[in-house]
Amino acid sequence: MATQDSGRAALVTGASRGIGYGIAQALVARGDRVCITGRNEESLAQAVEKLGSDRVIGVAGKAHDVAHQAEAVARTMEAFGRVDFLVNNAGTNPVFGPMAELDLEVARKVYETNVVSALGFAQQTWRAWQQQNGGAIVNIASVAGVSASPFIGAYGMSKAAMINLTQQLAHEFAPGVRVNTIAPAVVKTKFAEALYEGREEEAAAAYPLGRLGVPEDIGGVAAFLTSADAAWVTGQTLVVDGGIFLNAGVG
Secondary structure, eight states: OOOOOOOOOEEEESSSHHHHHHHHHHHHTTTTTEEEEEEEEHHHHHHHHHTTTEEEEEEEEEEOHHHHHHHHHHHHHHHHHHHOOEEEOOOOOOOOOOGOOHHHHHHHHHHHHIIIIHHHHHHHIIIIIIHHOOEEEEOOOOOOTTTTTBHHHHHHHHHHHHHHHHHHHHHHTTTTTEEEEEEEEBSSSSSTTTGGGHHHHHHHSTTTSSSBOHHHHHHHHHHHHTGGGGGEEEEESESSSTTTTGSOOOO
16 A cells, blocks of 8 residues: 655655665655755665655765755755755765874865755755745764764764754754754664674674664654654754663663
């Protein structure tokens, strides 16, 4: 039986695979129409096909490119006539090592892609639809943004900034637009492979729930935060970590 159309539309960045794809999948399943973005046109086209080209469109480009941000929002408005929900998932983590040796140009690139692009997309959706009509924004941060994460410090720093961006936007965009953050621990995606590849069982053993996350775990939370069930939730960071932070205590 076909899913009933919700009458709502969403824009999910970095959604040709991984967490972004899982979020798009959850939104499509509840009846939303969705625009997904990604850098690779072929991967994006494949994702659109799998999700359903009757409900999903793809716009290829680099998240930090202002022209791409404008095109993605414009195409969403053109295709669906609205953009109720924005999910800022696009991100990068090109460096692994101590902060003392971090190349500052790399740090700038990480911040530009992970934080400034999220602000850019939020500005675009605000102007195009949300300022007058309301909606919700979900930013995908990381547990690295709420605690020290050795050797991925640049990434963690950018995600901490994203959490603060969420609070700023939640304050400024209220009451019509709710803005929240999801901070996942390790989710099984190509992006995070280096953190568990070849040692998944060992990595999962540290989690009280006994496994690493999967994209569907984050998709369900994003669907909640963009639903009427979360109508009184804004400015919050929801840690989705399989309980890993429970192990931070003494004993």
